[in-house]
Amino acid sequence: MPSDRYTGLAAVLEVVRGSADVTQPQIVDRVGLGRSVVAQRVAELESAGLVVSDGFGPSTGGRAPRRLRLHAEAGYVLGADIATNELVVGVADLAGGILATRQQEIEVVWGPEPVVEAVTRLAGELVDEVGARRSLWSFGVGMPGPVAHDSGVRVTMPTLPDWSRHPTREQLAERFGVPVWVDNRTNLSALGERRVNPVAAASEHMVYLGGGYGIGAAVVVGGRIHRGAHGLAGAIDHMPVPGAGDVVCHCGRTGCLEAVAGRAALVRDGRLLAETRQSPALAEVLERTGRIRPVDVTEAAGRGDAAARALLHRSATLIGRSLATLVNVFDPDLVVVGGGIARARAHVLAAIREEIYRSALPAATRDLRIEPSAFDQEIAGITGAVEFALGELFSPEHLPAVLDARSGAPLAEDLPA
Template sequence: MPSDRYAGLAAVLGAIRSSPDITQPMLVEQVGLGRSVVAQRVAELEAAGLVVSSGFAPSTGGRAPRRLRLNNEAGYVLGADIATNELVVGVADLSGHLLETRHREIDVADGPDVVIGVVEQMAGALVDEIGARRSPWSFGIGMPGPVTYDDGGPAALPTMPEWSRHPTRQRLADRFGVPVWMDNRTNLSALGERRVNPVAARSQHMVYLGGGYGIGAAVVVNGRIHRGAHGLAGAIDHVPVPGAADVHCRCGKTGCLEAVAGGAALARDGRLLAETLQSPALARVLERTGRIRPSDVTEAAGSGDAAARALLHRAATLLGRSLATLVNVFDPDLVVVGGGIARARAHVLAAIREEVHRSALPAATRDLRIEPSAFDQEVAGITGAIEFALGELFSPEHLPAVLDARDGVPALEAVLPA
């Protein structure tokens, strides 16, 4: 349990992080602490080099108050967004501003040794490139499946059996000398959404749909990610879909939502449309490239291809039906459609809305907003991974080690949970 001092330090630092150029009187009002306590906490954060002054605000009758901001350049954080078929690694300053990112296609089925080796290589290159070898402070990792948050490891799933036994966090902590935190990448995309989307930031009860090669959902309850007892909250990817019992899923079962409406399913069914010449646009893509990707289906639909449009509409209807279950259970005021499916918003959003309103309870949808992500989906996951790394680093539980490190005590390694 953090002390009142560190809880106050974290609250003050959090307010400064979220409100650049905030003044000390504004901090008193925002964090609910007395003026002398806020002054002490600000002084501690300034002494640690985490907060700096940025001029003066207009006077309201007395001495002009100083504006305060986070010292963004004091250090750097690393992030990695590991999807089923691609990987994004990035480095950001302490404000969460991305300085550089790198992207590479991967296959998560190659296993953790291979994929984490690529993460190490890409992150190491970024650290060298920006000259931050001595200053990374934290590393946030988004995984393509549920993570047991308390111990920080991937949940034991049939789709990723090797990952649950791999010491991913410890390996990266040893490599970079920083604390490492992991979570489901859909949860991290939801965190990123709340950082950049004012509508999402105001919502206390939100569901975020992340649809790519896999499908996942993140649930926000009372302004915080709800993970459940085993990190599985919102895991709608393997819920059964009526009438799809003959479709095999990579988890070993049949009829899962991911198997009939995920990105891999779109690629599979789009290829069938191309091979049978039901979709002239996709047939041309297959002839030219030898493969069909989900983005090819979206582009074909955008060009007016009727079969591609019908395929996207079917997937959207199935997604909307499963989302309706989460709407009934968690009663959100906002649903954000993100991930790869957001790139096809012109063809899927209306169908998702229609199916949610048809299938969910009327009371749950009376004032429900269903909106596309405000993100460029190329950076949604990595932005969330960075935000996750910063949020954990500056939490009341871990801030003491950060402050000790700023005093010259090599304590950042102690932030890493056992």
């Protein structure tokens, strides 16, 4: 268990990280520590080069207090967002400001070796681009599907068995010489949401709808991500959904939410609408490209295609039914709709809201807010991965190693060529 000293240091640093500029008296008010203790902790963080002065705040009668900010330029962190069919890698400063990204189309079903090799290559390019070889501090990785947080290993699932046996965390740590943390990418998107969305940041109890290899949700309890005993909290994609029928899921069961409302379901059902010409817009896409993607269904609905709109409405209703279960169990005050479904918000948000209000307990929905993500979904995952890397790095558990490194040797050795 971290000592009171490191708990206090982490609390002070968290306040500084979360503020554009903050004074020492304001830190005292926010962390609940005495003035002399806060002064000591600020001095330690300044000595380590993590916090710097940035002018003066308004005086309340005496000497004007110094403004403090995180020394964002002191180092860099990497983030990677591994989605179902896309990989995004980014490099950021210590304030979480993303400096550069690389993107590549992948298929997670290829297996871990080619995907992790792509992560390594793109991350290496970014490190060289910003000159971070001697000042790289940590690496956060978002994986599709549930992850055992302590070990960073993907939870064994029948749909992607190879990933659960792959030492992703160890390979990246060895390659880049820094701590690597791995989590479910939906959890990381929720972290990013809380970082940039004031409404989400103020919520102590939140459910975030996202997606990895399927449909997933992140659950925030007491202001922190609730992962459960095995990293499976919020894994709604393989929950049986009333009214879903007997559609066979790729996990081998029937009636799973993923089988009737996920990415593969939209592709399957959208293609059927195109082939039977029930959807003229999707039929045109199929003839022109030879495939149907979820984005094609969304775009067809946006052009007024009735069949595409009906397909999205049905998916949204089934998703809302599953979210209602989480609302009943966890009693959140906020549900954020993110992930791929957020791109179709004009066609799905009302149906999700309606189904949650209809299916959840009235007491749980009395003051429940159901809102779209404040994020551009193209960067939600990578923003969350960077926030995850920084949050773990500056946590009471890991901050001692950071301070030790800052007092002597560099945190990371020069990366291999």
